Amino acid sequence: MIARVIRNEDLVRVPWKNGGGTTAEVAAFPEGSGFDTFGWRISMADVASDGPFSMFPGIDRTLIVVEGSGIELDVEGIAYPLDKASPKLSFSGDDITTGRLLSGPIRDLNVMTRRGQFRHRTRFVESGVGLLSEETCAAFLVPLDGPFDVTLGSTIHSLQVLDTLRLGAMQDLILLSGTGRAILVEIAPEASA
Template identity: 40%
Template sequence: MSRILRASDMQPQPWKNGMGITREIARFPTDAGNDDFVWSISVAEVNSASPFSTFPGIDRQIVLLDGGGFIMTLDGEQRHALTMPLVPFAFPGEAWVDVEMEGGATRDFNLMVRRTQAMGRVDVLTGPGSHVMPADGVLLYLAQGTADTLDGPLNAGDAWRPDTSPIELHEGAKALLACVTSRD
């Protein structure tokens, strides 16, 4: 099985609440559903002020990829402006999240981790240069530019399931590295 996942192979599917579109990149275990995955990674398209789906027991990290972004209101209290691209924001999946658009449509990267089983984070890598992948790196998403791996080249929107071999990010390239550590 190829460790490179091409953007063109990531098919759109409805959000859990049916109010938006997401493109799942990967999940573990691969045959898990929404109620039993350990981690899931996707890119969502936010085109309107629709509330987010809730995921009780899940820790979420969201990163604006492109577009004007939006203001998130969590449980009617905490507000967060997701308007700066490539800045991860963590929040609990059971939070009720209302959205106020700051412009047109946006795309965002999402890491969801079942908190009783694992902990997750999203690291931002920038090029040019070589980056060695950490042992807890489960997926690298190329947000901008181009890169080379031992498995082949990546273009913006492609993802790679890394081992500990390095990735070479070219000038202007930016990547999001999803890292997951088991709580065992």
Template identity: 40%
Template sequence: MTVRVLSAADRTPVPWKNGGGLTREIAAYPPGAGMGDFEWRVSAAEVASDGAFSRFEGVDRVITVLSGAGLDLAVAGEPVRLTPQSEPFAFPGDAVVFAHVLAGPVSDLNVMVRRGLWRADVERLEIEATVNLTSDADACLILAEHPLSLSGLVALEPGDVVRIERGDTVKLLPRAGAASVLVIELTRI
């Protein structure tokens, strides 16, 4: 079994492709891949002001608002409102996207996959008691939105990620009341 904990505190900020902000890479494949040659990439960002999203030709994206009031997006001219209560939102990375910050900074999770190579499925799960999670995906990342315990041994803080491989199972339990996680499953097509 291969289980790795990726601490939020260890992430280095990197400028956005369009220079309009900072992102913190959580994981990418292949390891060490840059913005031009990743097959998949998972990152967290803070959006502090209105602006256009970077375009990524041949890439599919999923964005999930983690905190803040939310974002009003215009995706190829179509309006979409995202808040921390919204489901993850998938869109083509080569679409023209403009974001309006509703009130104050917003932090979000971005998942990007090369179209035709990988598929990304992102789901928010509410956890009230111990839960065992198993993935059949090629790679699975579980982002803690609240304090959790991993197998009763490792404390996870908000923003920490557990990475597991196909067939691995992890036991998660909330440390204080209910908690939520984002489960990111990445499957080679």
């Protein structure tokens, strides 16, 4: 698989692990794996109220606010406000974490990798040329502020806000054309795995 578009409107919402909200799985490995068996997982969650986050022992997490005013995460007693200026935080799924909405509901993008098997990196990108790191086994591009066209060879993939383009391992140049920012998630196997 070189590339596949996952439309935001096609995502299926399921209950959180702790039952306190809903999440839509974008992709997971292995495909069809559950909360206790995935090697990596990408999802989008709708958070409408304050409350505790599910514990994911052995999992490294990154949360990115993609819609709404923001949320303050309390991770083991330390507060981290996430908003438009500073929308992402990486933390351990082992840590006791609670969320407090800053002003109304949010939607967030969650990236989770099982420690010892996979690791992940997230970065914001804009129009221009991108290249995946050599170790990347799967990557995901999600437009945040406006539509993006992603050109791979002679194929153009058109994405709307919060659509996802899933990319396999590749060393080709990725041409990005759009307004605003997108988030690029790269997943790589741990060296020891």
